[in-house]
Amino acid sequence: MCRHGKGHIYEYVETAIERGLDEIGFAEHIPIPGLHDPDGRMLIGEFPIYLQEIRDAQKKYSEITIRLGIEADFIPRYLDFVAKFLSEYPFDFVIGSVHFIDDWDFSHPDFIEKYHTFGIDETYKAYYNLLAEAAATGLFDVIGHFDQPKKFGHQPTTDLTSEIENALLIIHEKNLVLDVNTAGIRKPVGEIYPSEDILRRAHELGIPVILGSDAHRPEDVGSHFSEAREMLLKIGYERQCAFRNRERMLFPIE
Ligand SMILES: [Zn+2]
Ligand SMILES: [Zn+2]
Structure with missing residues (x-):
């Protein structure tokens, strides 16, 4: 339902069923x-x-569990709005993400030239500071795409x-x-x-993980999950999370 x-x-849902997933969670961008x-x-x-279509899908497909989620932006000036919105609907899970500095x-391909005017290092620093602030709010269950400024290849x-460690420590402390x-x-x-380096540190800290394909097209549902599972198992993760009514459940990674 987003424009992209x-x-x-x-x-x-049908792609998820074809690919053998037991469960799929939707996480539209928060309005x-x-x-x-x-x-x-x-x-x-x-x-x-959106709410109605998820409910309809839950009724239509008994062979798969369908969860209602949302990807909520952390933008400081909209924090009160987002907090209120999240409290008003029965989400199974809430992903907290930073897309805006x-x-x-x-994260938008039309605005990538700004990495150079803002500065790549400055972008990462500002981003990780916002991500740490997002985690500290306690509003979210999951922190989305942790190192997203690398998206277009800016290193x-x-x-x-220290920025990464600080964000991970807050994620750990807030039990995200x-x-x-x-x-x-x-x-x-x-x-x-x-x-992988960040995930290794997250694993040392005992931070749990959830698999996401961030699919924006049906064919991307569950894409590259075998690669992700392989990496997690190699690092030492044995379990992955899912959510119901914002409560965490753990399942083996297989
Ligand atoms: Zn999107
Ligand atoms: Zn996102």
Whole structure:
């Protein structure tokens, strides 16, 4: 229902069934009235359609569990709106994500030249600081695509260990889950979010993980999950999470 995704909910569910998934969670981008983001998200008036379509899909497909989620942006000036919105609907899970540094959507392909005016290192630093702030709010269950500024292949030239460590420590302290997101494989960077090094540190800290394909087309549902599972098992993860009514459940990674 965002303006940059394709296909109907049923097509995503049917792909998930074909690919042998037991469960699929939808996480549309949260509508935020007032935010200038023309192709980023549904309008607030469309939100009831999303709820209804998830409910209809849950009734139609008994062979798979379908969860209602949302990807909520952390944008400081909209925090009160987002907090209220999240409290008003019966989400199974909430992904907290940072896509904006001030007014700049650094994850949008139309605005990538700003990495050079803002500075690549500065982008990463500002991003990780916002991500740490997002985790500290306690509003979210999952932190989405942890190292997203790498999306278009921009590599930092400075050591970001302390920024990354700080964000991970807050994620751990707030008992959040990391999104192991295969969309990065489909982007110019060509690798999973977060990187293997970051996941190793997350594993040492005992931070749980959830698999996500961040599918914006039905054919991307569950894409590269075997690669993601292989990486997680190699690092030492044995279990992955799912959510129901914002409560975490653990399952073996197989
Ligand atoms: Zn999107
Ligand atoms: Zn996102």
